[in-house]
Amino acid sequence: MTSFQDFGLADPISRALKEENYVTPTPIQAQTIPIAITGRDVIGIAQTGTGKTASFALPILHRLLENRIKPQPKTCRVLVLSPTRELSGQILESFNAYGRHIKLTSALAIGGVPMGRQVRSVMQGIDVMVATPGRLLDMVQGNALKLGQVEFLVLDEADRMLDMGFINDIRKIVAKLPTKRQTLFFSATMPKDIADLAEQMLHNPARVAVTPVASTVERITQKVLQVDHSAKPAILAQILKTEQVNRALVFTRTKHGADKVVKGLVKSGIPAEAIHGNKSQNHRERVLAAFRTGDIRTLVATDIAARGIDVDGISHVINFDLTNVPETYVHRIGRTARAGADGTAISLVAGGEELGYLRDIEKLIRVTLPKEDRRTPGHQQRPAAAAPAQHRPARSGSHNGHNGHNGHNGHSPRANDGAPGSQGPRRRRRPGGGMPQSDRHEAGRHEQSRPSQNAKGEGIQGVAFLHRESRPAQNRPNRNQRPQRS
Ligand code: AMP
DSSP: OOOGGGGTOOHHHHHHHHHTTOOSOOHHHHHHHHHHTTTOOEEEEOOTTSSHHHHHHHHHHHHHHHTOOOOOTTBEEEEEEOSSHHHHHHHHHHHHHHTTTTTOOEEEEOTTSOHHHHHHHHTTOEEEEEEOHHHHHHHHHTTSOBOTTOOEEEEOSHHHHHHTTOHHHHHHHHHTSOSSSEEEEEESOOOHHHHHHHHHHOSSOEEEEOOBTHHHHHTSEEEEEEOOGGGHHHHHHHHHHHSOOSSEEEEOSBHHHHHHHHHHHHHTTOOOEEEOTTSOHHHHHHHHHHHHHTSOOEEEEOHHHHTTOOOTTOOEEEESSOOSSHHHHHHHHTTSSGGGOOOEEEEEEOSTHHHHHHHHHHHHHTEEOOEEEOOOTTOOSSOOOOOOOEEOOOOOSOSSTTSOOOOOOOOOHHHHHTOSSOOOOOOOOOTTOOOOHHHHHHHTTBOOOOOSSOTTSOOOBOOOOOOOOOSOGGGSOOTTSOOOOO
16 A cells, blocks of 8 residues: 655655644545656546545645745746635645645635735745635736746646636636646546646646545435425424534525525524625634534535535535535535544425436435435325435436426626626536526526536546544544534
8 A cells, every 4th residue: 555655755745744644645645646746747536525635735845845946026836726715725724734844935815805915925926826716817917926937737626616617717827827837637527628628738647536426425324305395494493403413514506595594594593604605704714613613503505605615523414405416416415424424414305306306316326315205295296205225226328417407507706706806607508408487586596507427427536535634623523522403
């Protein structure tokens, strides 16, 4: 088995890894580091939670050390692009942790906070800049940052960045970079548009990937409650009151929906908070900190807002709204049951379109989920199938094309990015066309839509998720503590 010593990383980096208690490289690290350390471009299929950040941060830090130069004013040597503020913050934290014995200079360029401090932080020139594309472009266009000295470019969660409509910003940024650079490109899925983008940006890349996601899903107790749509708020409150909930992450499809769910819960006497793209950065940080410490046990989030959040001890993931994108279901439930801990994922499924989404999800994860009928008698649209979870072979073909529904992307990347100059929604349509009349009024509020499968019709890839351990130990919940009701 590979160990970190085998990579020949510079001594200050090895020391930092020891202090982080990293002993064995994860599969994505074992595959990526030996290649990236030679300077070759890499295209990787891996999700957050697989140790992907270290797989690009470690070889980059090593190469920075091999050629220590002082960055020129208003420039950076490493540019990491990521889709969300939260993920950007976590990436920067990782660089600083692994680079703690190097005199590393680093900064964030993310939306949602005033630009002044970010402008000042790059004035003298820095080693590592981690940024969301919208804000970065604003800084470049405002002459606060020049990209002509970038030696290393990382695109993290490229599929998510494209879903969020960042493609034009990314192209503009890449056009300003030197052609002679090392590029490391990571995505959880590899549909054709992502593969095409990678093709244009990478030079003779090595390809790395980690094993299928099904193994992650198997460790989570999943169930479906068949419910009447109007009864969802009451059933959610009931779950939170009766289940042994340590921390619950509740997903809604829209920002408006998240706010409504929080209002309903608070009315039922259950403290809850929402995070989504309309909330200020301060609010998000405060709420996340409270969720981490356990002061708030129920967090309601949209998919984009939840992306990149890594909180230990989430006992329950509850899909208040089922997602129309099967991979998103996997991302959602992957927030619980991390590193072998127990986790429960409960999906509230009303009839109609959500039944179609459920079929797509079951097809992707190759599991027939157990179902419990909580509908009011007389409202049943279909008989409930109370089948135990069981594996079945994958079927080829579209995961999502059968019903022609497509959750449109009404999300404005700049709005989420928080950068000024927010532009209107940029939508990606999935093949398969229209949307039922009943959905149309909601479409503008849907935060995301993404292709359900890659170009070859394969499911997404991933490995068992790891915990993010970089925050101080005293802030981490004790995972052995007796779960409490929220
Ligand atoms: P990431 O997928 O990069 O977000 O990493 C998920 C979590 O796993 C983070 O808390 C990392 O600190 C942690 N981690 C990454 N690599 C290792 C490793 N080789 N050993 C132990 N923990 C790791």
